[in-house]
Amino acid sequence: MSNAVTALNGAKYSGLIDIADAGLMGMITLRGDLASAAMAKVVKSITGAKMPKPRGVETAGKGSVAWMSPDELLIMVDYPAADAAEAKITDALSGQHHLAVNVSDARAVFDLTGDHLRDVLAKGSPTNLNPDALPIGEVRRTRLGQLAVAFWFTDESAAKLVCFRSVGDHVFKWLANAAQNGSSPNFHSDMR
Amino acid sequence: MLILTCPNCGIAADETELHADGQAHITRHGAGASDDDLETYLFMRNNPKGVHFERWRHVYGCGKWFHAARCTMTLEVFGTYPAQTLEPPKELVAKIKKKRPDWEGFVK
Numbered sequence: 001m002s003n004a005v006t007a008l009n010g011a012k013y014s015g016l017i018d019i020a021d022a023g024l025m026g027m028i029t030l031r032g033d034l035a036s037a038a039m040a041k042v043v044k045s046i047t048g049a050k051m052p053k054p055r056g057v058e059t060a061g062k063g064s065v066a067w068m069s070p071d072e073l074l075i076m077v078d079y080p081a082a083d084a085a086e087a088k089i090t091d092a093l094s095g096q097h098h099l100a101v102n103v104s105d106a107r108a109v110f111d112l113t114g115d116h117l118r119d120v121l122a123k124g125s126p127t128n129l130n131p132d133a134l135p136i137g138e139v140r141r142t143r144l145g146q147l148a149v150a151f152w153f154t155d156e157s158a159a160k161l162v163c164f165r166s167v168g169d170h171v172f173k174w175l176a177n178a179a180q181n182g183s184s185p186n187f188h189s190d191m192r
Numbered sequence: 193m194l195i196l197t198c199p200n201c202g203i204a205a206d207e208t209e210l211h212a213d214g215q216a217h218i219t220r221h222g223a224g225a226s227d228d229d230l231e232t233y234l235f236m237r238n239n240p241k242g243v244h245f246e247r248w249r250h251v252y253g254c255g256k257w258f259h260a261a262r263c264t265m266t267l268e269v270f271g272t273y274p275a276q277t278l279e280p281p282k283e284l285v286a287k288i289k290k291k292r293p294d295w296e297g298f299v300k
Contacts, residue, residue, distance in 0.1 A: 069254035070200050126206035142209055143252040
């Protein structure tokens with residue numbers, strides 16, 4: 001078996017915010033009818049979390065599940081558990097129109113922490129980053145600079161960001177540049 | 193700046209997060225259609241100064257298509273509605289009519 005390496009390979013940056021490689025994460029894209037009972041059941045059995053509401057992220061003991069679009073979920077589990085989880089979904093939803101793909105190695109995942117998090121993200125994304133508009137536990141698919149990303153806050157000063165693996169290095173450099181000390185507009189951080 | 197609320201995910205998305213795809217509710221004429229119908233389908237588009245119905249895709253967000261009604265002159269957005277329809281919802285047409293009494297109404 002090959003030795004799995006993340007796109008960022010442990011990269012770290014510390015400035016206005018701390019940017020870190022989140023390490024290997026098991027990710028499965030699941031598309032299909034989100035209202036079906038079978039889907040809710042299999043999501044629950046894999047992650048322990050319930051079916052998220054639109055734009056929601058649900059986290060439980062074994063993993064998380066994020067609402068990506070009206071017919072798409074992102075299921076997050078431990079890296080080694082992803083293949084088994086994918087097989088379990090395919091098995092549980094057989095006969096039902098769906099698609100489950102292990103995308104663990106197709107993405108780069110960032111751990112972002114710091115008080116200036118909302119300010120740094122606002123530099124490159126048209127998202128309304130006000131905590132009322134993007135509360136903790138709500139995922140936002142958007143762009144950062146010119147690249148598609150998704151991020152969600154797990155805490156007021158911590159967020160996870162996911163992008164395609166091929167642009168992981170660029171997103172890291174982009175974030176590091178946006179997080180240089182002394183460059184905060186202090187808009188969101190001042191309101192806290 | 194144009195902000196459209198995606199009816200699929202509920203996000204008020206900036207136009208830089210969206211992809212515009214021109215006039216909505218076009219009748220498709222494929223193989224076997226007359227030359228005139230095919231020409232109309234391929235090339236003929238309204239170009240109004242005022243109310244316009246358009247197709248948009250939330251390309252950086254949920255990736256879904258939707259429809260929007262807006263004014264091409266003032267950029268006022270009258271509303272957005274799901275893509276799975278052949279014409280704008282009656283409530284929306286009534287709302288636009290109220291705001292723009294001179295508007296001739298939805299013409300296909």
